[in-house]
Amino acid sequence: MDYDPAAAAAPDGFGPPTGDGADATDFTTSGREAAATPGAAATATDTPPHRTRDRIADLVVSRPLLRQTEREARVWVRTWKGSLVSGLLTPLLFLGAMGLGLGGLVDENSGDVAGLSYLVFVAPGILAAAAMQSAAADALWPVMSGVKWTKTYHAASATPLAPSDVYGGYLVWMAVRLAMNATAFLVVAALLGGVPSAWGVFAVPAAVAGALAFAAPLAAYSASQDSDLPFPIIMRIVVMPMFLFSGTFFAVEQLPAGIRPLAWVTPLWHAVELARGATTGSLGLAAVAGHVAFLAACIAAGAWWGARTFGRRLAA
Amino acid sequence: MSTDSPDGAADAPLVQAKALTKRFGDDVAVDGIDFEVHRGEVFGFLGPNGAGKTTTMRMIACVSPVTDGKLSVLGMDPSRQGADIRARLGVVPQEDNLDSELTVWDNLVIYGRYFGLPLAEVRARAVDLLHFARLDDRRDSRVDPLSGGMKRRLTIARSLVNRPELLLLDEPTTGLDPQARHLLWERLYSLKREGVTLVLTTHYMDEAEQLCDRLVIMDGGRIVAEGSPRALVARYCTREVVELRFAEPGEQATAGDRLTQDGARIEPLADRLLVYTDDGDRTAASVGESAGAVPDSVLVRRSSLEDVFLSLTGRTLLD
Numbered sequence: 001m002d003y004d005p006a007a008a009a010a011p012d013g014f015g016p017p018t019g020d021g022a023d024a025t026d027f028t029t030s031g032r033e034a035a036a037t038p039g040a041a042a043t044a045t046d047t048p049p050h051r052t053r054d055r056i057a058d059l060v061v062s063r064p065l066l067r068q069t070e071r072e073a074r075v076w077v078r079t080w081k082g083s084l085v086s087g088l089l090t091p092l093l094f095l096g097a098m099g100l101g102l103g104g105l106v107d108e109n110s111g112d113v114a115g116l117s118y119l120v121f122v123a124p125g126i127l128a129a130a131a132m133q134s135a136a137a138d139a140l141w142p143v144m145s146g147v148k149w150t151k152t153y154h155a156a157s158a159t160p161l162a163p164s165d166v167y168g169g170y171l172v173w174m175a176v177r178l179a180m181n182a183t184a185f186l187v188v189a190a191l192l193g194g195v196p197s198a199w200g201v202f203a204v205p206a207a208v209a210g211a212l213a214f215a216a217p218l219a220a221y222s223a224s225q226d227s228d229l230p231f232p233i234i235m236r237i238v239v240m241p242m243f244l245f246s247g248t249f250f251a252v253e254q255l256p257a258g259i260r261p262l263a264w265v266t267p268l269w270h271a272v273e274l275a276r277g278a279t280t281g282s283l284g285l286a287a288v289a290g291h292v293a294f295l296a297a298c299i300a301a302g303a304w305w306g307a308r309t310f311g312r313r314l315a316a
Numbered sequence: 317m318s319t320d321s322p323d324g325a326a327d328a329p330l331v332q333a334k335a336l337t338k339r340f341g342d343d344v345a346v347d348g349i350d351f352e353v354h355r356g357e358v359f360g361f362l363g364p365n366g367a368g369k370t371t372t373m374r375m376i377a378c379v380s381p382v383t384d385g386k387l388s389v390l391g392m393d394p395s396r397q398g399a400d401i402r403a404r405l406g407v408v409p410q411e412d413n414l415d416s417e418l419t420v421w422d423n424l425v426i427y428g429r430y431f432g433l434p435l436a437e438v439r440a441r442a443v444d445l446l447h448f449a450r451l452d453d454r455r456d457s458r459v460d461p462l463s464g465g466m467k468r469r470l471t472i473a474r475s476l477v478n479r480p481e482l483l484l485l486d487e488p489t490t491g492l493d494p495q496a497r498h499l500l501w502e503r504l505y506s507l508k509r510e511g512v513t514l515v516l517t518t519h520y521m522d523e524a525e526q527l528c529d530r531l532v533i534m535d536g537g538r539i540v541a542e543g544s545p546r547a548l549v550a551r552y553c554t555r556e557v558v559e560l561r562f563a564e565p566g567e568q569a570t571a572g573d574r575l576t577q578d579g580a581r582i583e584p585l586a587d588r589l590l591v592y593t594d595d596g597d598r599t600a601a602s603v604g605e606s607a608g609a610v611p612d613s614v615l616v617r618r619s620s621l622e623d624v625f626l627s628l629t630g631r632t633l634l635d
Contacts (some may be wrong), residue, residue: 054435060431071426075417136608151413157379158407159430159478160399315379316340 068169091130103136123194124275125248135211143222163310197281210271335385347537360531367534370515406480449473485516521621547554554617556596560611571607
């Protein structure tokens, strides 16, 4: 191969399409050297014009954090069909069984739940709970794989990416994927008559925020672990109860009074309240602010912790 | 503009360490070492497992913070300019950490993207690198079915995607069969010919002898010797070594005593006795009578870095 370390790194003009590529990329020093090399400018004009998709992608990777996101997206492009089962099909089955099947029984006997048909009540609950459950699994094993099994996070941290970029980029991708699944779920739920209000579109960001509020600290924790032995236990004694008892399938008020505060401190309860408020168009501004603040605080705390655990694991 | 480059003068060392130290808690992994790596050379860290080679490499690679002492890489400070330095390094870790969820091709492309390279450019480089790694026909294969040698070559190809000025290789051929090793060495030679500066660690003395222009021998976190392979052998060893094997352990002990009394320099190992000499054939011819016992086998060979390490530390590299 043609190898010339002197004209190293980012070839000038190939950078993000802002004109002065060398300064816009991370290759500050090498980029400047390349710019000083007489041949470098000519190379740029020899390139065929980028296709629009490439151009957008190139713009995106100007931020190191989003380079990890691109890696996740590339894996997803190959595996999205398989992930549809857990990400979309399972929650839709829940919606059918609970919202339509069980819901018919509930509505026949009690008329409604908190003034809503059971389908309308449970659809945003399943939306948020499924997002949380899927995010939890993604915050456990794939993170262990990155730091320990395949060590791909170590490979990434040998590049200009910082450990916090690897962590943040992964969470960004998680948010994108959750938003896609949640949107598809919401469309189906709306077609079935489970989303009476147009405000319902805000149920998607609510579900994503709720999922990240739990997954951000969980991924931070995973990066600090040496073994995946605790992971199934977490799924069973934390994730599953939260899935069932955070106002998902029935109102928290039906829980014994002593247990209710436990539900209130779960990110999922806040996400369900937000999502249900959105799909039914019935949430006040103060309540929205309160729930959003809680979820934002969880995500911020998770991000702070994740930057630490990823840093310790990848740069010790 | 190149005069603004933090490298300073062109002949400034690419890597410079002074009293470089790394501690993990109370453990001292690297104990105040000094070395310099110059542009265009192949520089080696030779030593047994646990000598501190990998820790040193991780500090140079700017993924492990320096505990004490000074380190400069490409004229920059790893603690403040880590990302800028890493942008210009290639790293081949001891354990392959290829992305098993991606194809061979995507491994190269995504790694190029980690360095912020535009897609058009990274695709062009990936074509060249596949060829360099002799993996043209495995382009769309996943990583898992590749042989150990192929994975290693892909890891090296991947490390070149940013056209690094300095390539760090940690135990590049450990675990490979001889054929895969030789192909890998040949690829590394070709990089050397193209002017890439290589820093490698190894516990194989033949690898160090074949590849390194200059090396340091490490033991217990310290550098115990430094020089070219030939100079090290000349300084710490005789030209040749005679290896004697005896049927009885007692015979080896007797022979050792007798030879020492005669003024010969020897090194007793568990299974054989080494006699250092400048004329191996003559020593081999006379050793039967001077040792007072007839050895089962006599082997004359040139001295190697293994002997240097042995004479410096009293232990073998693969202990």
